[in-house]
Amino acid sequence: MALQELTYRDALRKALADAMTENPDVVILGEEVGRYGGAYGVTKDLIKEFGAERVIDTPISEPAIVGAAVGAAMTGLRPVAELMYVDFIGMTMDQLANQAAKIRYMFGGQIGVPMVLRTQGGTGRSAGAQHSQSLEAYVMHTPGLRLAMPATVADAYHLLRMALTKPDPVVFIEHKALYTMKESVDLDAEPLAWGKAAVRREGRDLVIVTYSRQLHYCMEAARQLSARGIEATVIDIRTLNPLDFDTIRAHVERTGRAMVVSEGVMTAGVAAELSARITEECFDFLEDPVVRVAGEDIPISVSTALEAGSVPGPQLIADTALRMLAGRVPA
Amino acid sequence: MYEADLRATAGRNMAGRVGAGANTRLPELYRTMRRIRTFEERVGELFVRGQSAGSMLHLSIGEESAAAGVCAHLRDGDSFTTHHRGHGIFLARGADPARMMAEIGGKEAGYCHGKGGSMHIADMGLGHLGANAIVGGGIPAVVGAGLSARHHKTGAVSVAFFGDGATGQGILYESMNMAALWGLPCVFVCINNQYGMGTNIAQATANPNLHERAAAFGLAAETVDGLDVEAVAEAAERLVEGARAGKPAFLAVSCYRFYGHARKDKSPYRDPVEEEAGRRQDPVAFARAALIDRGLESESELDRLDGEIGAEMDATIDFTVAQTEPPLASMFRDVYAPEEPEPEPVRARIDRVLARD
Numbered sequence: 001m002a003l004q005e006l007t008y009r010d011a012l013r014k015a016l017a018d019a020m021t022e023n024p025d026v027v028i029l030g031e032e033v034g035r036y037g038g039a040y041g042v043t044k045d046l047i048k049e050f051g052a053e054r055v056i057d058t059p060i061s062e063p064a065i066v067g068a069a070v071g072a073a074m075t076g077l078r079p080v081a082e083l084m085y086v087d088f089i090g091m092t093m094d095q096l097a098n099q100a101a102k103i104r105y106m107f108g109g110q111i112g113v114p115m116v117l118r119t120q121g122g123t124g125r126s127a128g129a130q131h132s133q134s135l136e137a138y139v140m141h142t143p144g145l146r147l148a149m150p151a152t153v154a155d156a157y158h159l160l161r162m163a164l165t166k167p168d169p170v171v172f173i174e175h176k177a178l179y180t181m182k183e184s185v186d187l188d189a190e191p192l193a194w195g196k197a198a199v200r201r202e203g204r205d206l207v208i209v210t211y212s213r214q215l216h217y218c219m220e221a222a223r224q225l226s227a228r229g230i231e232a233t234v235i236d237i238r239t240l241n242p243l244d245f246d247t248i249r250a251h252v253e254r255t256g257r258a259m260v261v262s263e264g265v266m267t268a269g270v271a272a273e274l275s276a277r278i279t280e281e282c283f284d285f286l287e288d289p290v291v292r293v294a295g296e297d298i299p300i301s302v303s304t305a306l307e308a309g310s311v312p313g314p315q316l317i318a319d320t321a322l323r324m325l326a327g328r329v330p331a
Numbered sequence: 332m333y334e335a336d337l338r339a340t341a342g343r344n345m346a347g348r349v350g351a352g353a354n355t356r357l358p359e360l361y362r363t364m365r366r367i368r369t370f371e372e373r374v375g376e377l378f379v380r381g382q383s384a385g386s387m388l389h390l391s392i393g394e395e396s397a398a399a400g401v402c403a404h405l406r407d408g409d410s411f412t413t414h415h416r417g418h419g420i421f422l423a424r425g426a427d428p429a430r431m432m433a434e435i436g437g438k439e440a441g442y443c444h445g446k447g448g449s450m451h452i453a454d455m456g457l458g459h460l461g462a463n464a465i466v467g468g469g470i471p472a473v474v475g476a477g478l479s480a481r482h483h484k485t486g487a488v489s490v491a492f493f494g495d496g497a498t499g500q501g502i503l504y505e506s507m508n509m510a511a512l513w514g515l516p517c518v519f520v521c522i523n524n525q526y527g528m529g530t531n532i533a534q535a536t537a538n539p540n541l542h543e544r545a546a547a548f549g550l551a552a553e554t555v556d557g558l559d560v561e562a563v564a565e566a567a568e569r570l571v572e573g574a575r576a577g578k579p580a581f582l583a584v585s586c587y588r589f590y591g592h593a594r595k596d597k598s599p600y601r602d603p604v605e606e607e608a609g610r611r612q613d614p615v616a617f618a619r620a621a622l623i624d625r626g627l628e629s630e631s632e633l634d635r636l637d638g639e640i641g642a643e644m645d646a647t648i649d650f651t652v653a654q655t656e657p658p659l660a661s662m663f664r665d666v667y668a669p670e671e672p673e674p675e676p677v678r679a680r681i682d683r684v685l686a687r688d
């Protein structure tokens with residue numbers, strides 16, 4: 001009912017607190033999640049509210065954090081493991097990809113691994129090559145793992161709450177540049193379902209498919225394009241697995257043009273997957289090649305200039321749309 | 332009172348130290364530590380002036396003796412890796428503080444041309460195999476460097492510097508086991524500043540006697556009090572020379588992280604009384620008091636030296652501020668070897684895809 005001003009960080013914290021209140025089996029474990037309140041403050045004071053047995057500070061032992069969450073999930077807890085940076089996912093990849101993702105299947109469906117791995121990624125803090133990556137493709141490439149990446153404050157809340165009801169492991173990747181973003185939200189309003197893409201804006205000329213922070217850059221680009229007479233549809237996919245391809249297809253068929261925007265590197269990334277799928281499934285409707293606007297195929301530099309230059313921004317997105325529509329739409 | 336305490340302790344230590352005085356390396360160790368301390372203070376200033384690339388700057392104030400004491404026994408051809416709090420170690424191995432500061436500022440003139448930053452400064456020419464932002468990430472490389480040294484019969488040792496937090500990482504144990512198994516010239520130096528971010532070592536392990544685990548793998552293992560740089564240097568001499576002769580080693584240096592984890596952390600999780608006591612374990616002040624007490628340097632000589640170092644480090648800030656950002660096109664450089672083609676920029680690719688006749 002009531003609108004409230006919340007940051008992305010507050011919304012995540014509230015989702016955790018509400019889930020913990022509702023379900024006594026929800027526990028959090030990770031580095032600095034308790035007394036410190038989380039490296040980005042998401043779990044601030046939860047330890048005061050729920051105690052050190054449910055908000056568990058761990059040593060710096062990522063593989064064991066994820067592995068312990070797997071075991072806890074198999075034996076009746078509802079763990080939320082936290083990986084301070086998605087950049088550390090490589091260290092945990094065995095527990096995630098060989099254990100969490102495959103246990104239901106390998107053991108013939110006897111048991112699932114209902115855990116959530118919360119982490120954050122992306123550029124924006126001059127955090128350098130090992131703390132700024134967008135590694136969602138690693139997760140999306142692994143059958144058995146669900147993957148959510150909220151772009152808005154409302155989704156930060158609802159997707160995390162929903163992730164905590166899912167029967168299978170969910171990797172939940174936040175964006176470090178969004179934590180302080182504020183929105184006026186009504187958390188009592190019926191949320192869009194898990195696995196449904198959100199059409200954030202509708203326009204006749206092209207579809208821009210995106211997620212996480214790039215949503216905001218795409219919306220900014222769409223405003224610039226609108227001022228020049230080009231109307232873009234912007235789709236925020238929210239969950240990369242399950243992927244709501246029906247929504248993407250419907251809009252691509254209507255507009256005949258699609259651009260996919262992601263912060264992760266271009267080659268073999270999420271944008272590559274989405275663009276291949278659009279090309280395969282909507283081929284007869286396409287006026288142009290599906291264009292990927294994605295992170296450069298390079299590591300991220302600490303230099304603020306190089307860092308910003310390594311990932312898409314509103315300008316590149318708008319320029320690309322203008323090129324796609326050159327001569328087709330009145331200038 | 333604090334100075335007097337230090338002098339009393341320094342005096343005690345001196346009494347127990349055979350041959351202290353004539354052959355002492357203390358003046359040099361002090362100079363190294365003072366340069367580290369002052370450099371780190373200037374890094375803090377660079378941040379306050381808004382000239383650093385980001386805020387993930389980890390100062391090694393309070394742990395200078397580990398860098399100075401261990402590096403005093405490294406020589407040309409030796410190699411090392413550091414963790415994210417590695418400025419001091421690199422300085423102690425001979426780094427140019429101006430190029431370091433420029434790197435911390437994300438400038439083209441920095442050691443890594445603004446690509447690495449504070450957490451990744453390195454100069455391979457000085458045997459620095461890299462500073463790491465992954466806790467434990469740099470440790471296993473010294474095993475490889477040990478294999479190289481053995482293969483090429485160079486007599487070199489390789490030293491991994493890391494924090495107490497890295498003792499939570501399995502890779503440390505895998506690495507120590509290999510080094511011991513193969514008798515490699517490797518030294519594992521754990522700078523135990525009591526904290527990994529907000530977590531005290533006692534909250535991270537049930538057995539904080541860290542050297543015991545190394546001993547269990549068959550390494551020569553010791554813990555030394557980092558307050559006394561000479562004690563660190565003596566332990567390092569034993570262990571580094573032992574490693575050179577094929578007995579890998581582990582050294583834990585006990586010290587205290589004087590300030591927050593990174594620039595924005597004010598350590599609200601620490602008890603102010605503990606913090607005050609911790610900051611009294613000051614290896615720089617301790618060495619200074621010992622120098623004066625033992626008549627090795629006068630207070631005025633030390634003041635002059637400190638002043639010179641202050642000026643040297645001030646200049647690193649001026650240098651950094653005057654430097655330019657790396658050119659945008661440089662971001663495609665060094666992904667692969669220089670003779671290889673650079674990755675195609677996204678913009679160029681889009682232009683090609685959308686080219687119309």
Ligand SMILES: Cc1ncc(C[n+]2csc(CCOP(=O)(O)OP(=O)(O)O)c2C)c(N)n1
Pocket residue numbers: 031060062084088091389414415416464465466467493494495496497498524526527528588592
């Ligand atoms: C694999 C990994 N996990 C977590 C982090 C986040 N992190 C950075 S520094 C740090 C604490 C490290 O403590 P310690 O090893 O004692 O080094 P100190 O900061 O005290 O020098 C943590 C948890 C990281 N960088 N890498």
Ligand SMILES: [Mg+2]
Pocket residue numbers: 494495496522523524525526527528
């Ligand atoms: Mg530490």
